[in-house]
Structures are given as C-alpha cells and as structure tokens.
Amino acid sequence: MSHPLNPPGRRRRRTLAVTATTLALGLALTACSGGGDSSSSSSGGGSDDTGAASGAPVELIYQSWVPNIDQAVDAFNAAHDDIEVTLETITAGPDGGYAKMLSAVQAGNPADVAQVGYDSLPDFMTAGALADITDHVGDAEGDFTAWQWQSGVFADRVHAVPQASGPVGQFYRKDVFDELGLAAPTTWDEYYAAAKAIRASSPDRYIAAFAYNQAPWLIALAQQSGAQWFTVEGDSWKVDLTDPDTQRMAEFWQRLVDEDLVKVEPDLSNEWYADLQAGNVVSWMSGSWAAAILEGNAPDTAGTWAAAEMPQWTAGEHVSASWGGGSANVVLQGSAHVAEAAEFALWLNSDPASVSILNSVGAGWPAVADHSAIESLQDDPDTFAFFGGQNIYDTFAVADANVDTSWKWPPLVSTLYSSLTDNVKASVDGGTPLVDAFAATEEDMVAALDAKGINVTS
Amino acid sequence: MTTTARTAAPAAARRSRTRHRGPLAVLVLPFTLFFVAFFVAPIVYAVVQSLFAVRSSGLGLGPPTRSFVGLGNYLQVLSSGDFVASLGRVLVFSAIEVPLMVGVSLTLALLLESGRARWPRLFRAVFFLPYGVPGVVASLLWGFLYVPSTSPILQGLDRLGLTVTPLASGSVLLSIANIALWSFAGYNMLILVASLQSISGDLYEAARLDGAGDLAIIRHITLPLLRPTVVLVTVFTIIGTLQLFVEPLVLRPLTSAISSTFTPNLAAYNAAFAGNDSNTAAAMAVVLALVAFVFSFGFLRLVNRKGNRAW
Structure with a gap:
C-alpha cells in the first residue's frame, strides 16, 4: 500500500497521453494511398478487349x-x-x-x-x-x-x-415570399426590406441564416461587393480586407444581425437543416451545386423553392461571385x-x-x-420539379458569366478560412463590430504569410 | 539459515537470468519492437519535426524549402495569444472537471459498495455503459441535446419559461465537462470499486466492533486505503482533461463559442490537417505533453510530499 500508483496503469495512461500528442504526425505519416492491388473491379468486366494487345x-x-x-x-x-x-x-x-x-x-x-x-x-x-x-x-x-x-x-x-x-445565387421559398407579396430581392435594399417583412410574419421565421462558420460564403459576399482581398504587386502579395467594399458588406450584415433580421446560426448544421425543413429559414445564398443539398435535406419542401441571382449593390447590374x-x-x-x-x-x-x-x-x-x-x-426533371418547374440553370448561367474573374486566391487559404471564421465567430459571440473581424483577419493573414517567408504587405 | 538463503538468492537469480537470456530476449523482443516503432519513434520524430520549418519565398508559388529553425517553432507557438489562451482554457477546464470527476466517481463507488445498494451489479453496469460509447458518438449525441431546435429537453425547458443555452460562450466549457463526466465517471468508478473490493472485510468488522458509524468508517478506513487509487484516478483525469479534443471538435460546427484553437490539441490538429503545417503542430504537441507532464507529476509530488501522509 505504500506505492502511490499502480505502475502498469500509470504507464499505460502515460503511453496514451504521449501517443495522443504525436497522433497527428503518426496519422499524417500513415495517410499514404492504400495500394491499388484490388483494382480489377467490375467496371473492367467486359473483358473481350479486342485491340488492347499492349499488355x-x-x-x-x-x-x-x-x-x-x-x-x-x-x-x-x-x-x-x-x-x-x-x-x-x-x-x-x-x-x-x-x-x-x-x-x-x-x-x-x-x-x-x-x-x-x-x-x-x-x-x-x-x-x-x-x-x-x-x-x-x-x-x-x-x-x-x-x-x-x-x-x-x-x-x-x-x-x-x-x-x-460554384456561381452563387439565392435559393428561396417562393411560396413564403409569394404569400407575403415579396419577389426575390434584386438589390440589397430590397433584401433588407424582405428580411423585415419575413421576420414580422412569424415569430420563428427569418429570411436567412448568418452563417458565421462559412468562410466561402463570407468571401463570396465580399467578392460580390467588389472587394479584392489579395492582389499581386511585383513580387509581393497585398492583403486588403479593410477596403470600402468589404466594409459596406460587413455593415449591411451587421445591421441585419443587430436588428435580429437574420438567424445567427451555422449553416449545414443540424440546427440549420431543422430550420430549413420547418420553414424557419426561408432562403440560402449558395453555389449552384447547393440545389442538390436542398433536394436531399428538405425533400418535403419540394416544389416550393425557386432560384434567383444575388441581390445587387447597384440596381440593374448582375454582379455575382463564386463559392x-x-x-x-x-x-x-x-x-x-x-x-x-x-x-x-x-x-x-x-x-x-x-x-x-x-x-x-x-x-x-x-x-x-x-x-x-x-x-x-x-433537362434535369427532378431538380426542376423541386424548383416548381423553374430551369434554375438559366439563372446560374447568368451568375457564372458575371463572376469577378480577377479575384486571386493566396497561399495559406486554410489559414484565411480558419482565421476569418474564428474572428467572425468572436465578433458574433462578443458583440464586437463585424468590420473589426475582417481587419483582424487581415492582420492574421499578413502575419501568417510573413512567417512562411512569403513577401506580403497590407 | 535465513541469512544464507538471503545472500544465496540473488546469486541464483543472476545465474538463472544468464541462463535464460536467450528465451527472455525472444519473449521481450516483440514488445520492444512495437514499442520502439509505434511509441518511441513517433515521439522522436515529432520532436525532430518541431525543430524544422517549411518556408517559401517571393509569392510563395514555387517549391518550398525545409530548414532547421531550432526552437523557432516553440517561440512562435508560445508567443501566439490563441495557443496560450487555449492552454489557459484547458487548465480552467481541468480545475472544473477533476474535482467533479473524482467526487462523482468516488460517491458512485461508495454507494454501490456500501452493501445496502439495491442491484449493485446492474447499476455498476449501467454507470459504466457510457464509457462504451465512443467519444465522437457521445459528443454528437450531446450536441443534438444542446441545440434548441433538435433538443426535446431544451424545448421542454423553454416551454416552462427557462431558456438554457448550453453552447453559449459562458457555458460551453461546463457543457463539455458534462459530456466528459458522463463518459468517464463510470470508468473511474469501476477502478475505485475494484480497489474497494480488495479491502479486507475484517477491517470493517473491527471498526464496527469499536463502535464506528458508516461515515466514520468511510473517513478512517475506506478513504485512507483507497488513497492510491484516488490519486491514480486524479492523475488520469488531469492528463485526460489537458488533452481535451474530441468534444470541442465535434461541437465546433454547432456554436460560435468554439474557435479552431479552442484547446491545444485542437490547435495542433488544425495546424497539421487544415494548415498543412506539421512542424508547428509538432511543437504544439510537445508543449502540451510537457504541460501534462508537469501537472501530473506536480500533483504526485504534492500528495506524496511527506512520506505516506494521508492526503
């Protein structure tokens, strides 16, 4: 009874401890492609190869x-x-x-x-x-x-x-919009008005989620506003997330969040799917491929959806963005x-x-x-039927033609994504201005690129 | 007679050891090989990795170079506010979870072994059951219960006028502590039960004859004899809490309160698997291992300060 610990137990636990700390590396090491020795799959079954004499x-x-x-x-x-x-x-x-x-x-x-x-x-x-x-x-x-x-x-x-x-468009519940006498918003001003009308129509209903977890969504919104976060100047990257275009976008969403006109929740989460199915979140701005996600996750709402281009900052334009x-x-x-x-x-x-x-x-x-x-x-009958007969690809053809194609992706994009979502999360969580979250992300990116030895200015 | 036996024994042992060296080596070899390959080598590799860094130049679009940076990664990691904050967070978590875990598992064990519990075997199994649920599954399960739109419990409370937000930044650590407690209290209880069962019944009988009540018996007989096991459970829990990983990883998509660097392990994971920076991840892992080492051995030193003092 004088030994404080049972040695085998301690050893095992400590093994566990240190093993876990090195697990990441171990996994990275073993993550090699697992050999292709079983590749004679059924697809090659038609074995009457006539001309393949070359072995x-x-x-x-x-x-x-x-x-x-x-x-x-x-x-x-x-x-x-x-x-x-x-x-x-x-x-x-x-x-x-x-x-x-x-x-x-x-x-x-x-x-x-x-x-x-x-x-x-x-x-x-x-x-x-x-x-x-x-x-x-x-x-x-x-x-x-x-x-x-x-x-x-x-x-x-x-x-x-x-x-x-992934050209971005709006997917929206046409039945709900129609019922409230709303059309798909064509400008951000209309979007704000629609958000107000929808919020007033039912205690649990919001026009959309403010998806603080979704970096590509936030980036698409900035891109559509005209931002160029990463540009090349000579042999150096210039990082700018505090430009007027990003700011007007951030301030717009700040207003929606502050006035409780959008639901602050992560998208593609259980919570969000539940809201989508229940009609508590009635639109989603996302890439063209998102049609398949809606069809798969809210099958009961088939026929009630429609797709439209993103709302515009200047009426009459068709500026789009990519996810x-x-x-x-x-x-x-x-x-x-x-x-x-x-x-x-x-x-x-x-x-x-x-x-x-x-x-x-x-x-x-x-x-x-x-x-x-x-x-x-x-012709894509199932998809078109889900969207009440609308050929949604016509909409996305326009969106795709209007993506700002000069947008540049920098190295360390994963740092950009995690920093952006961390900062926007912190802003939502702590009630600090969204604009500051973008400024903080700019700082993080400059520091990260610099630490990697890459030339960068802000 | 006894003296000769005593001096003869080691010599005999030495002789037999020499004789059995061959078979011994054969028996020990498999363990040693796997131990070196899957335990020592990865640690050494991680430490070596943590001393290097992969750097680019210019616009960063050309092939990178790998260079020795000494303790550079450690300096970078320790000067990062996010990582230091994550260390602080798991220490707070540890301070909440360790007393809770030890208290709950000890209470459960004492109740089950009090001799008066009904169906102790059944309840032992029931309490142990959550340990059999994999951590990821447990976190997913609790994740559903923590989100208002999918949780019948929160919806029920809401109808009663109580709005509970388990995943808000103020309560998320407690919510995680709850998951960990649910998962591991039964396991720790079982270790304590095993230890309780090894205490001789004679001691209880003698104490009772001397007029000791239930609480006095627990205080003067059970707890002192249980001490080594309680210390063991505490050290397990300290190490386990510092390595908090699965719960925040699974809950992260559900809340704005968990960042990508919420705990040191999560930060290391994201550095390695999202940021493709295994060097920084290795440095983080080594730092965390050192902290766990300091705290678990610090605790052992503390409780064993003066010989075999009761507590």
Whole structure:
C-alpha cells in the first residue's frame, strides 16, 4: 500500500497521453494511398478487349469527395482499355483530404489524380505538390471557360484541369415570399426590406441564416461587393480586407444581425437543416451545386423553392461571385503516370457525357465553355420539379458569366478560412463590430504569410 | 539459515537470468519492437519535426524549402495569444472537471459498495455503459441535446419559461465537462470499486466492533486505503482533461463559442490537417505533453510530499 500508483496503469495512461500528442504526425505519416492491388473491379468486366494487345492497362488512383462521382469514373473505364482508374473516396479537402494528399506527396506515394478546389491550388503550389501538365493538356485551353482555366495556370504553366465552379445565387421559398407579396430581392435594399417583412410574419421565421462558420460564403459576399482581398504587386502579395467594399458588406450584415433580421446560426448544421425543413429559414445564398443539398435535406419542401441571382449593390447590374472559386482535378507531384493521369483528368472534365454526369451528381457548374452538349444542363426533371418547374440553370448561367474573374486566391487559404471564421465567430459571440473581424483577419493573414517567408504587405 | 538463503538468492537469480537470456530476449523482443516503432519513434520524430520549418519565398508559388529553425517553432507557438489562451482554457477546464470527476466517481463507488445498494451489479453496469460509447458518438449525441431546435429537453425547458443555452460562450466549457463526466465517471468508478473490493472485510468488522458509524468508517478506513487509487484516478483525469479534443471538435460546427484553437490539441490538429503545417503542430504537441507532464507529476509530488501522509 505504500506505492502511490499502480505502475502498469500509470504507464499505460502515460503511453496514451504521449501517443495522443504525436497522433497527428503518426496519422499524417500513415495517410499514404492504400495500394491499388484490388483494382480489377467490375467496371473492367467486359473483358473481350479486342485491340488492347499492349499488355496490362496503366492503373491510376483518383482521390475525390464528390458524391457519386464513381459514375463518371466508371464511364471513363468503360471507354478506355489502356487506363484503369480506381476511385478513392476521401474526406473533403478542407476537412483533411488535402492533408492526406500533401502528406502522400511528401512521402513519395501520392494518388495520381486528385480533387483540389481553385481556392487551394496556390496552397498546393506552395507545397510543390502539383505536376506540370502543360504538355499533355495545354491544347485544351480553348475548351474551357477562360477564368476557370486560368485558376490552374501559374507562371504560364498548366497545373490543373478545371472541373466546375460554384456561381452563387439565392435559393428561396417562393411560396413564403409569394404569400407575403415579396419577389426575390434584386438589390440589397430590397433584401433588407424582405428580411423585415419575413421576420414580422412569424415569430420563428427569418429570411436567412448568418452563417458565421462559412468562410466561402463570407468571401463570396465580399467578392460580390467588389472587394479584392489579395492582389499581386511585383513580387509581393497585398492583403486588403479593410477596403470600402468589404466594409459596406460587413455593415449591411451587421445591421441585419443587430436588428435580429437574420438567424445567427451555422449553416449545414443540424440546427440549420431543422430550420430549413420547418420553414424557419426561408432562403440560402449558395453555389449552384447547393440545389442538390436542398433536394436531399428538405425533400418535403419540394416544389416550393425557386432560384434567383444575388441581390445587387447597384440596381440593374448582375454582379455575382463564386463559392470558393470552384473545383479542379490535378496530377499530384510524384505520380508515375503523369501523361495518363492528365488524359484522365481532361476526359473526365471535357467529355460531354462525363460532364453531364458530374453536373447531375452535384459537382458544380461545368467548366467547359460549350454547354450545348451537356444533357443534364438542358433537362434535369427532378431538380426542376423541386424548383416548381423553374430551369434554375438559366439563372446560374447568368451568375457564372458575371463572376469577378480577377479575384486571386493566396497561399495559406486554410489559414484565411480558419482565421476569418474564428474572428467572425468572436465578433458574433462578443458583440464586437463585424468590420473589426475582417481587419483582424487581415492582420492574421499578413502575419501568417510573413512567417512562411512569403513577401506580403497590407 | 535465513541469512544464507538471503545472500544465496540473488546469486541464483543472476545465474538463472544468464541462463535464460536467450528465451527472455525472444519473449521481450516483440514488445520492444512495437514499442520502439509505434511509441518511441513517433515521439522522436515529432520532436525532430518541431525543430524544422517549411518556408517559401517571393509569392510563395514555387517549391518550398525545409530548414532547421531550432526552437523557432516553440517561440512562435508560445508567443501566439490563441495557443496560450487555449492552454489557459484547458487548465480552467481541468480545475472544473477533476474535482467533479473524482467526487462523482468516488460517491458512485461508495454507494454501490456500501452493501445496502439495491442491484449493485446492474447499476455498476449501467454507470459504466457510457464509457462504451465512443467519444465522437457521445459528443454528437450531446450536441443534438444542446441545440434548441433538435433538443426535446431544451424545448421542454423553454416551454416552462427557462431558456438554457448550453453552447453559449459562458457555458460551453461546463457543457463539455458534462459530456466528459458522463463518459468517464463510470470508468473511474469501476477502478475505485475494484480497489474497494480488495479491502479486507475484517477491517470493517473491527471498526464496527469499536463502535464506528458508516461515515466514520468511510473517513478512517475506506478513504485512507483507497488513497492510491484516488490519486491514480486524479492523475488520469488531469492528463485526460489537458488533452481535451474530441468534444470541442465535434461541437465546433454547432456554436460560435468554439474557435479552431479552442484547446491545444485542437490547435495542433488544425495546424497539421487544415494548415498543412506539421512542424508547428509538432511543437504544439510537445508543449502540451510537457504541460501534462508537469501537472501530473506536480500533483504526485504534492500528495506524496511527506512520506505516506494521508492526503
């Protein structure tokens, strides 16, 4: 009884303690792609290959988190005898998917093709994780929307094939708006008036959530107001989150929050889904792909929704913004089959049948320039029915054409996202001005870029 | 006779040890290999990583370079207000959770082992049950109960005119403490019960013969004999609370009160997995390990200050 502790117990607990502290690294180390030895999947089942005499097909691994994208991968495999792609479904990039890819690149055994958002492409360049695929896909430039193609071009070398963008529009409950005699707000002044009318109509009802957790949403609002947070001046980044355009946006939402006209709650949360289903939150400003989220999570409200462009700061304009830019497919540095990987990335995002699949599974607004051959954009009965028969793609075609394409994403975008949401959270939580949250984010970004050795001014 | 036996024993042991060196090595080898590979090596690797940094130049769009920065990451981490605040936060959390945990699990154990509890086996299992629920699931579950639009309890209270906001910044730590208590009190109770059962019945009988009541028995017999186990449970809890991670990670999307650097572990996780900066994350992890080390051994020193004093 004189020993204060039971030694084995203590040891085990301490093991646990220190193990946990090193867990992050351990995970990062083991996060390598788990070999492709079982890739002879059913998709290659039609084994009467007539002309593939050149031996076994090249095996590629493709990492993505787009739900149901396996349909497009299967279509590729069915159409190609010489390349066999295995889809590895991973966590969404910002939630750990990127960390997995970057660790694998460092360890020297990455997947061949991966899903990376436009906003994170500079981060991947900073990490030296993208293969130069100019020689393999450079000729296809004309097939894609110019600004989307450019988001993967660094120093005139192509490092990504664009897949889709997320032009932002308003999704709103047309039945509720109609009942109150409201049309979809076309200006922010109208939006404010609509918010007031909706708030007055029912004790639990709000026009929208103020989604303090959603950096891409906050950024889209600033972008649409005309802000340019990151610009290049010579060999240096200039960071500016205190410009008049960001300020007028922040002050506008400050007023809505202060007057209790928007519900301060995180979007895509249980709470928010419950409010959406109950009709307590009657609109959502989000990317075109969000239609699929609404359909999936509020099925009982089918037929009552409609889509419209974002409200404008100046009446009569059509200024839009994009949700986190969009999404691209890249060939990761270290892939043993860069040519084949680039071929796959290009086919996946330019073949009309494949793009049609991508559009209907909710990958986003297709990056290809010519939409006439994309079947699911012409007629998408389920989606149109959910929106009371409206062809919502007409709305997003206008939105996509009006995205400010000169917006630049900086390196360390994950720091931008976490700093912005932390600061906006703190502002909402502590009742300090929203404008200050953007100023604090500017400081954080300047400090973070500087600490990384990147040239920066504010 | 006894003296010769005593001096002979070590020599014999030494001889047999030499003889058994081969088989011993074989038996110890698997453990040693795995211990080194999955325990020592990652620690060493983390410490080494924490001394390096990956730097870019210019616009940061070219390949980065990795360089030795000595204690640079540590200076950066310790001069970051957010990280220091997160350390302070878990210390506050620890100050709330440790007494609560020890008190509750001790009370439950004493009640179950009082000899007067009804169906002690059943309740032991019931109290222990939450420990079997994985931390993530427990946090999700409580997350639903903490959000007004999904919580029947909060809705009921609201109808009674009581508005409770468990996830507001003033109460979120207590809400997390509640989840941790729910998950681990039964586990700690079980450790205490095991220890209680090893106390000889003769002692209780003797005390009772001497006229001691229930409370006096607890005070003078049970608690002193339980002391090592209580100390153990306390140290477990100190270390566990400093490493707070799963609960805030899961609750974060539900509230504006939990930032990405709410606890040191959460900060390290976000540095590594969102910020792709495993060097800074390693430095944070090492700092946290040192703090946990200081506090758990500090506590042990405190309670063992003068030999085997009661408390």
